[in-house]
Amino acid sequence: MNLRALIVAVMLVLAGCATPHPVVEQPPAVVVPGDTWRKVDRDIISASQDASVRVRQYAHDSMESWRNLVRQRTESDFIPWFSSYWTEQWLTMKVTWYKVSNGQAGETPEQRLSIYLQEQYHDRVLTPVASQVDPDLITSRAITFYIQALGMQLQSxxxxxxxxxxxxxxxxxxxxAITLAPPATRSASLYDMIHTDPATLPAYAALVEHIRQASTDVKGRPSDSDISTAAIRSSKKLEAQLAPRGVASAVAAAVGRAAGVMISVGMAGFGAIAHERDRPEMEALLRQNLQGALDAEWRALMENPNTGVLAGVNHLSGNIEGELGKTAALPDEFQPGTPQTPQTDDQAAER
Structure with a gap:
């Protein structure tokens, strides 16, 4: 009985193995029409333009804060320092030294004084402001915000x-998205930017460095040109003071040390009084020059497409919108990734 049951069980198993399993058919691949892809491309272009508008508002507000801080620190620190009597005395000594020493590559006293004043402006104004609002940081953040805003719109x-x-x-x-010179690590696609933290991509770092280098090559830092103008005027004024001070030194040497000290102190007092009388006019002129330079620098940082704070966003959006814009003239059977063979005039006429 047990043997018969075992035989029956084996036969049932064999019969089950012989029964063919139903074939599960795979759903056919979805074929997206060419006109649908063109609509998709137009939607991506629209999303890119919308993201650019949002990021531009962020950059504008941030750079307004930067300009206000630069203006405040210029007023509270640099102008009082530059226009003080003792700064004038110190600058007189520097101009004297510049005249008796040879500058590098034949630099004039005005040029050397200009470099010194630019360094002072950076140290007293631009560097402290950058610790609060930094245009270079705004540039990199603008790229990140653009990618985030674009990515959110692409999801739907x-x-x-x-x-x-x-x-x-x-x-x-x-x-x-990023197209810089070889190697390939200096390039990235829209997919790379959307699905990867941009800060981890070598192409992103290369783009930020490319913008920074382009900005350095184009011009110096804010207000350099007007500081140079102030340096030239100051240098001429200080040089004019050297001759009378040389006479005072000769008189002091002739009458003795004690009298010389009194003469020097007396001249310093007279110079300080004269300086304070002219100081308001000097400060007003310097304030006007630096304000004009600051406004010009702000416009350059906001509007220059290659070196401004939106240069990275312009690079990305220009590549993305430029590439997708090409599909507008392609035929309906266009499929992404399918090479298009240019038609001759005769072929176009036959169609």
Whole structure:
């Protein structure tokens, strides 16, 4: 009985193995029409433009804060320092030294004084302000904010048109975002920027450095030109004072040390009185020059497409929108990734 049951069980198992399993059919691949891809591309362009507008507002507000801080520190620190009597005495000594020593590459006393004043302006104004609001940091943050704003808007596009995620990602991977000179690590696609922390991409670091270097090559730091103007005027004024002071030194040497000290102190007092009389006019002129230079620098940082705080965003959006804009003229059967063969005039006429 047990043997018969075992035989029956074995036969049932063999019969089950012989029964063919139902074949599970894979759903057909989704074919996205070419006109749908063109709509997708237009939506990405629109999302990029919207993200650019938002980031521009952020950059504008941040740079307004920077300009206000620079203006306040210029007023509270640099102008009082530059216009003080004792600064004038110190600068007189420097101009004297510049005249008797040879500058590098034949620099004039005015040029050397200009460099010194620029260093003072950076140390007293720009460096402290940068610890609160830094244009270089605004540049890198603008790129990050643009990518975040763009990425959020791209999330809804595949569902809107019923496009599989893998096909949409493949399309994003075909769109260049960062395009710098070789090697390949200096380039990144839209997919790379959206799905990766930009700060971890070598191409992102290369872009930020490229903008920084371009800004350095174009011009110096804020207000350098007007500081140079102030240096030239100051140098001429200080040089004019050297001759009378040389006469005072000769008189002091002739009448003796004690009298010489009295003469020097007396001349210093007279110079201080004269200086304070002229100081308001000097400060007003310097304030006007530096304010004009600050406004010009602010406009350059906001509007220069290659060196301003939006240079990185301009690079990204220009590449993305430029690439996607090409599909507007392609035929309906266009599929991303499919090479397009240019038509001859005769072929176009036959169509």
């Amino acid at each position: 596009i595949p569902q809107r048109y019923g496009i599989p995620t893998d096909q949409f990602d493949r399309r994003l991977n075909e769109v260049p």
